[in-house]
Amino acid sequence: MNFDRIKEKLEILADAAKYDVSCASSGSTRKNKNKGLGNSSGMGICHSYTEDGRCVSLLKILLTNHCIFDCAYCVTRKSNDIKRAAFKVQEVVDLTIQFYRRNYIEGLFLSSGIFKNPDTTMERLVQVAKKLREEENFNGYIHLKSIPGASDELMREAGLYADRLSVNIEIPTEQGLKQLAPDKNREDFIKPMRKVKQEIQLYRSEKKKFRHTPVYAPAGQSTQMIIGATGESDAQIMYTSAYFYKQFRMKRVYYSGYIPISYDPRLPMIGTEVPMMRENRLYQTDWLLRFYGFDIRELLNKEHPNLDMDIDPKLSWALRNLSFFPIDINTADKQWLARIPGVGMKSVHKILTGRKHQTIRWHDLQKMGIAMNRAKYFIHCPGTPYDFKDRTSSQIKGLILGHTTSKYHKTYNGQLNLFENATTSLTLSS
Amino acid sequence: MLLKYDFTFEGLLTAVFMMYDEKIKDLQLLRPEQSQPSLFSDMEYIITDDSKASRVWKGIAKKGGVRTQQLLYRVFLSELPQMEALILSFLRVFFQTQGTVVKNPAHPLTSKLLEIQKMIGREKHRMDAFVRFMQTKEGWYVATIAPDFNVLPLNVTHFKNRYADQHWLLYDVKRNYGFFYDQEKVQEVQLALESTAPLTHHIKTFCLSEEETRFQELWKLYFDSTNITSRKNMKLHLQHVPKRYWKYLTEKQPILKK
Ligand code: SF4
Numbered sequence: 228m229n230f231d232r233i234k235e236k237l238e239i240l241a242d243a244a245k246y247d248v249s250c251a252s253s254g255s256t257r258k259n260k261n262k263g264l265g266n267s268s269g270m271g272i273c274h275s276y277t278e279d280g281r282c283v284s285l286l287k288i289l290l291t292n293h294c295i296f297d298c299a300y301c302v303t304r305k306s307n308d309i310k311r312a313a314f315k316v317q318e319v320v321d322l323t324i325q326f327y328r329r330n331y332i333e334g335l336f337l338s339s340g341i342f343k344n345p346d347t348t349m350e351r352l353v354q355v356a357k358k359l360r361e362e363e364n365f366n367g368y369i370h371l372k373s374i375p376g377a378s379d380e381l382m383r384e385a386g387l388y389a390d391r392l393s394v395n396i397e398i399p400t401e402q403g404l405k406q407l408a409p410d411k412n413r414e415d416f417i418k419p420m421r422k423v424k425q426e427i428q429l430y431r432s433e434k435k436k437f438r439h440t441p442v443y444a445p446a447g448q449s450t451q452m453i454i455g456a457t458g459e460s461d462a463q464i465m466y467t468s469a470y471f472y473k474q475f476r477m478k479r480v481y482y483s484g485y486i487p488i489s490y491d492p493r494l495p496m497i498g499t500e501v502p503m504m505r506e507n508r509l510y511q512t513d514w515l516l517r518f519y520g521f522d523i524r525e526l527l528n529k530e531h532p533n534l535d536m537d538i539d540p541k542l543s544w545a546l547r548n549l550s551f552f553p554i555d556i557n558t559a560d561k562q563w564l565a566r567i568p569g570v571g572m573k574s575v576h577k578i579l580t581g582r583k584h585q586t587i588r589w590h591d592l593q594k595m596g597i598a599m600n601r602a603k604y605f606i607h608c609p610g611t612p613y614d615f616k617d618r619t620s621s622q623i624k625g626l627i628l629g630h631t632t633s634k635y636h637k638t639y640n641g642q643l644n645l646f647e648n649a650t651t652s653l654t655l656s657s
Numbered sequence: 658m659l660l661k662y663d664f665t666f667e668g669l670l671t672a673v674f675m676m677y678d679e680k681i682k683d684l685q686l687l688r689p690e691q692s693q694p695s696l697f698s699d700m701e702y703i704i705t706d707d708s709k710a711s712r713v714w715k716g717i718a719k720k721g722g723v724r725t726q727q728l729l730y731r732v733f734l735s736e737l738p739q740m741e742a743l744i745l746s747f748l749r750v751f752f753q754t755q756g757t758v759v760k761n762p763a764h765p766l767t768s769k770l771l772e773i774q775k776m777i778g779r780e781k782h783r784m785d786a787f788v789r790f791m792q793t794k795e796g797w798y799v800a801t802i803a804p805d806f807n808v809l810p811l812n813v814t815h816f817k818n819r820y821a822d823q824h825w826l827l828y829d830v831k832r833n834y835g836f837f838y839d840q841e842k843v844q845e846v847q848l849a850l851e852s853t854a855p856l857t858h859h860i861k862t863f864c865l866s867e868e869e870t871r872f873q874e875l876w877k878l879y880f881d882s883t884n885i886t887s888r889k890n891m892k893l894h895l896q897h898v899p900k901r902y903w904k905y906l907t908e909k910q911p912i913l914k915k
Contacts (some may be wrong), residue, residue, distance in 0.1 A: 286879065329790040329798065616801060
């Protein structure tokens, strides 16, 4: 191994890959086969954390940052004047194995700029995964990027070696995409996604008939959207997200606050703050959709196209729908308990088990990990010291905010100003 | 009654056996290194007896299942000063209540045990994550580490399943013992060091394979390159990777130049 050369490549190709926020290594169980190397245990392990607090569990690199496309939001774009590099297939295999053996990582997340054409690129990615599985008997985690426009045959093969496949939508709206990535069209993303979804479904049904059906992408598909690059509204982002969850059975949609990397006038200026608070609110909304039984139309709609930055989306929904409250802790069914601000799903389950044995009283709730400073305005339960008189939403909001200080205070103020103009005039798509 | 035991889990179980067999009411245990109040200069030692220990162990399983066994073992590994007293009081109630106490998480003893078990679980997972192997000249993979609690016995299965095709040594430098896997079986080992230098230093200076430091450099480089400076959040970072673990993390070492 030529270490100096590898070092140079690694620096360039890790740096270029870091904007993809997904680093999950969970959702797959692969046993160690025939005394080979590695396994995936379902949970995934974070071996380290970057200084920005993100989990490091995979070797996340590009195979190459040569690219024939010119997507404005991407550091790798053709017109950007940067150092380019390309790993050989064997080099990626060796790095992965060497890092894995030292317990640095759970596996590999391999993406790439598009060189020559989508199929040549995808083929090279598949080669890496195939070598790892077949020559190295590697059972760790592999996440491959599906290259937009890659053929069905290659996508089929990719899933035989990879645990997860992902295509990033990056830009939430079609107009945005046209503007910023003129060489790309939505159909190119959709094609590999659709193929992977079909293969996963096929695998599930075949598996029932034949025990030895080869596993196909056991950790499913994910995608990512860049937030705040095109002045899109939160509604546009989350409707797109809901659509992808539903249509393509995505395991995860990731939201990545745009990090300014260019002076392109179509994009936020370099030095603009990364919209971390907004990113956080979007993730909360995503959770409400996936685990709390909310419909996206309840959370974001024409009257309310953007999430509040100062309060969480569930509280925001509750304040807009005060007529549903108070909710009786001892009689309400699960889906209603889940809608109480300050009550997480864990607490919902504690309430459900607890009330089988006895009536739940105020002081019981305090022990269940519920954020009472928010919940108390929305519940009914014996022993409550809070007297439920008619208060308006803004009164309640004022009371709650008086008691909580957000760690993001500084950030979201700046951000709100930035998007004030951009978001008011947008309509909902999809 | 104050008795000394050898600070092994079997020793502790033997003590439990004696507590019942000899009807000792107020049994208190001391560890070998604990100095004894001079009053009891001729203090008795408990002689660890595997067959007695195993009878207690089975008794625990019968009334509380594997989960109770696991719970107690993990609490033992915590090495907390009050650990013996806690386990003894718990077992008294446990046998009195035919094991039901373990199902009541609100009981003060059970809740204390569960709390400790949680801490141990967390530390175990940290070790799964933070162990960093270094390759030696023989092609073995060696890691030194100093967990807050004595959790390495809990990590063995994970490492055995994952690194089935390499020799490895996991060594606890704080407690001076470790586990060695030779691609067949795992053995508990203790190293006799000739030099007086700390083990980690000794390994880094004399034992590493030629390529080892190069891979360490590559990893460190990767770690730095994957960071996004404009998102820096040291508070969150330290919450995930407390400083006391840094000395065992390759990515947190100064670059080694040969
Ligand atoms: S195709 Fe991918 S790598 Fe190439 S410029 Fe567009 S986003 Fe970047």
